[in-house]
Amino acid sequence: MNKALIILSTVTVLLGGCGVKNDEANHTQAGEEQKAPKDMDAKELPQVTAFQDEATREYMVATEEEEPGYYLLESKSKKIRMLFPEEGKYVDLLSSYSKNEESIGFDEYDKEANILMNGQINYYYGQSFLQKTDTMLEIISGKNSYSGEYQSENTDDTEMYLGYKKSTFDNLDSKYNYSYRYFGFVKPNQSENEGVEYSFIFTCKDDNQPCSLDEKDARDKVKKMISSIQFISKKEE
């Protein structure tokens, strides 16, 4: 009998709740800017890949451009935000989200310029290897077969390390048989506890088209994205 009463009272609450829910729904419809892009209709969203691709949309914070051609992305773990190119498209194969790390992979294909970009951001939290920057950079060098130095720069909140490598693939039958790769590490000034490892690969796609890939442009683009990385959890404290 007791059980029946609980269930009854639950129903009562739920019923009361239904009305509230409708009110709420109406309310949010009125104040549309409150809505996350993922809850919006595709037609209402900017007509760029970042919003039109369903999986990518999940990561987008707001429909306003932050900078020309860039929107704000937030990781699923809600630990970082960064600028994301409007034609960027989420890649499931390079992405994952678990307790101590989150990976976000994406492509961007500029058909006119014939440039293909592939990027990956690995956010780590509370891992031992984050604590010695030298070790972290040694690990990253290993993953890139890189023996050079890293260029280091600071923003107000972060320390950034940037490595660069041009790879040429002699045995591939391709006019554009090379790539530019940028990789490194971003750590927040105030925390030893988290960090972002990143890598961006740029290449020309089609042989029978001209390609306007330029090392400096590619580098600037990478710098724009990585210097925009904000560590959210730290800011709240």
Place this chain on the structure above:
Amino acid sequence: MTNVDIFANEKVKLRLIQLEYTYKQEFNVTDPSELEKVKERFEADVRRIYMEETHLELPKHIEIYSSNELIKQNKDLDSSVVHSGYDGTAIYIEDETNQVNQVHIISQGSQEQEDWIYNGFGLFLGMDVGQYEAAKQFTIEVNQKIDLTENLKSYAMGHSLANNNQVMLQLINGEFDGVYGVNGAQVSVKHLLKADFELRDYIIQVTKKEYVSIEDIPPEKLKAEIIKYYEDKGVTSNITQRISYDDPLYGVSGKADFITFGTVNMADTNLEVEGIRNILDSIPDDKVRAIQSYLRNYEADYEEGGLNGFVKASTGIDIDLIESVMNADGFFAKAGVVINRKDDLIAMVSKVSNNLPAFIDMFHKTMEGSDLFIDGLAKNGYLDKDSQAKVKTELRQVDQHVSNIEEQFNQLMQHLEDKEYKKAYDTIVDIWNEYQAIRDALGVLQEELEKPLEAITEGHSILPLLNALSSLEGISYSNGDICYTGKSSSGEEIKWNISSAVRIYQQGMKIVEDMEDSIRSYERIYKNEIEDDFLTKKQRLIREIHHIESNPSDYLWDFQFLLPNLGNLGSKIEKIDVHESFYTAPLPDNSNILTELKKQATENRRFIEEIRGSIESLFEKEEMISQLFDFKG
């Protein structure tokens, strides 16, 4: 021949991997002197195992480093926040004269007690890159400890998930001169693409004309390109894997885009069962990938909140919330919780209505394959006919109950919309009953599947492999010890735990030697302190007496002072005559005592040697066994 893998003997590797597991807790000490002691014990065990298997001694210079010491308790690192996905131990061996200079990294996998669902998630969905990075960090720290880096060889060995780490290190960094994995977790396409930037660059280059995104490459083509890349890179040839047909990880490695690198040597550890590989192989790849991509959405939720966290995220059902209602004491308390958490309850209903369809779809997809799976288990020897029928019935019922809930939930939403409160209430009672029925069915399933699951898990352990590899030699293993099979005089088979016998012998001998030492030192002390001392003192006294007797006048003053009535001033002493006699306490004849003590010690020694002798005579390989008895680790 110089500096080749000193642990090339496979059984040494298997036993070292086993040994390393057992030291996990022991290495977890902070006190440096304690740590030294643990290292000494570990080293002694390494030396013993090596001797037992190869009948050779390891070089004198060995250093041990554990991940606990180099990472978790590294003073340069802030230990309060450190999470390391890596556990392992490095053994460094150096012998200049024989040109041995090598380090062996034993990475730790998962043990049976660990959370297999967690491991399963990681394995099935693609492991964290952090695992690789943590393993790499350990190799960096170990290499910093080694002074002699010229011509240093490095080898890796590991079981289960550890194999994943070491193979990744080998593929990405070409880190080792040899990698040995046993019943290992294989690496997946996704894991490699996430972790190896060089690989990703290459794959993009070879496929860019055809595919805009890596994601568009057909899985089989992608897999083939990756294998080709690493083979051309020349990092796969020195990977060796030992795998049991009965290992469940082997069972899954044909699926989920795993790639098995290196030379694989198979073994059958349990002739009564056939493993699960052929069952899983019969599930279509696209089905596996569909389940994978569904589960991937909820991986973090499982890690954070366990099974309830997973259920909450995937279905919307908040079991904690429901239980907080059910566990409240009395009607008013329950109603109170309901009212207090009204918003959560409302949110739950709306979330469930959103999420349930996808969950149910996935659930039915999984259930469709379950008959095939259960029949496979029965065919391969894990389930008997009765259990097979029972399990199938229960699964069908669970499936039915879930379908019912789906229908009832839709009805509930309809009733709520129509404001049919009585009907809504009845439907909730129905859902509650279905839920109880599922729980009962799961209970039966758990009971029926417990033994089969145990048998499947057993296929993953190292011990059955060791025994399978040694069965022809009449050798078996138990708790890190080596056992020899012999025949008693009546022809019965006996297993002798040789490691244990050696311990008894060596410890027994130690006791006898201590005893003999004590007897010797007693003998010496008795002679020095009692017999010799008495003589010395007696001689000294006699010398003194002689002096008095020959120089009586020297003692005049003493006598006058002591005996004032002796005479007037100016008296002389002309002669002193001492009557001497020397007495001691009545001591027994010590030589009898000594003889008795020595006899006892000799008897003990003979007894212990007899144990050794009888074991040696039991086994033909006498010479080798006597070597073990004489070996001091």
